[in-house]
Amino acid sequence: MQELITTAEYDIEHLISQIAGQLAPSSRRVYMSDARHFAEWMKTEGLTPHTMTRVDMSNYRLHLADSTYAKATKQRMFSIACKLMREQKLNGRIALDVTDELRGFKVDTDETTHTALSKQQAKDMLAIDTSTIQGKRDYALLSLLVKTGIRRSEAVAxxxxxxxxxxxxxxxxxEHGKGDKTRVVKLRVEVYRAIADYLAILPTAGKLAPLxxxxxxGDHPTSSRLTDKAVELIVKK
Known part of the structure; x- marks a missing residue:
């Protein structure tokens, strides 16, 4: 088993480094993270890129389907895993395309909160008690969604x-928005202030810490990232 794990680590790191060189710097962080998630799953299953089959790829898809990631994130992670395995085929390391005819995840096209609300509905949604950490988080989150139009999956990422x-x-x-592209969204003053007010009382800080x-x-914040499903419930309150 140790030999399998070592081989998997070597092969996947080699593939990751090859493909990462083809990407824009802004995309590499997410790509590397998703690729290593796939590598860790292979290690857990006792697999290597050489021994992967179409059934194994289908099982990885089921693994993602059972996770709490947003649909857009699941689709991105599965696409990256498929790209890694197709590179194996192109490099002659495996004989068959183990991703052939495997479907990804259908991503909702109406995840944005921005266009679905009237001014009054948006005002009502933002009528939140901000005396608690949760209230500050929800106000910052909903302000971001309502006033920028970004998707829930983009906000939680x-x-x-x-x-x-x-x-x-x-x-x-x-970093990994619609169409798998990086984009920059300007924040209105009130949105930035809401986010800054929320961040000021979070115990965990750092550039790579979840927003x-x-x-x-009991109003105790964790270091765990909010899920897309949780945001959907907050929006529907």
């Missing part, structure tokens, strides 16, 4: 370091 200053404007850098985190009963 943000890290604290993705909120930054560019050319004199506060912005949110969406929006789960909060336990």
């Amino acid at each position: 943000l890290n604290q370091g993705d909120i930054r200053m560019m050319d004199g404007h506060h912005v949110a850098v969406i 929006f985190v789960r909060i336990l009963r």
